[in-house]
Amino acid sequence: DSGVTQTPKHLITATGQRVTLRCSPRSGDLSVYWYQQSLDQGLQFLIQYYNGEERAKGNILERFSAQQFPDLHSELNLSSLELGDSALYFCASSGDREHYNEQFFGPGTRLTVL
Amino acid sequence: AQSVTQLGSHVSVSEGALVLLRCNYSSSVPPYLFWYVQYPNQGLQLLLKYTTGATLVKGINGFEAEFKKSETSFHLTKPSAHMSDAAEYFCAVRPWGGGADGLTFGKGTHLIIQP
Secondary structure: OOOOEEEOOEEEEOOOOOEEEEEEOOOOOOEEEEEEEEOOOEEEEEEEEEOOEEEEEOOOOOOEEEEEOOOOOEEEEEOOOOHHHOEEEEEEEEOOHHHOOOOEEOOOEEEEEO | OEEEEEEOOEEEEEOOOOEEEEEEEEEOOOEEEEEEEEOOOOOEEEEEEEOOOOOEEEOHHHOEEEEEHHHOEEEEEEOOOOHHHOEEEEEEEEEOOOOOOOOEEOOOEEEEEEO
């Protein structure tokens, strides 16, 4: 158990819809990262937040957005969903003094767009 | 810009044999290097990492990797494969220094262990 939690585990929705994925980082971690894992694209970095502020952007679509709240949990919002958005979405966290260079991954949310 | 190439999308070894998973990277600055393992329907678990210092890095479950700057490689090895090692393995890179930026992953290598 990495200490990172993600909800829900599975999500099935239709094209055009909007969903929100939630992540709670490990206790003490200030950074949260979002990744997408798909058969086509592999594992791709989407976005990073550090202590509530956006820190870095990767291959995140404009239809996607994220935020990190004062209690450090993060949400990834996916809108106008397309079939190609079906993927496993991982959240990772890092930042405590001992494990500064490590990212701890949650179990993921599997999104299926029908 | 950085990239990671993992040679071989599937590698099959016999139980007890040497495991060698190859990773080459491209980075404009000195990198941090990582190997992660993913078991079916699970998240990624860190096996080992190279940041600075000793170039031979030991990780969990008997795995180790050697950073070779001249070859821009970070191959993962284990002397004797076990059935429980069957999983997907990912090599990843991050620029040295700073806390920003996510990891850039290779496409992964599926390790198959033959009994």
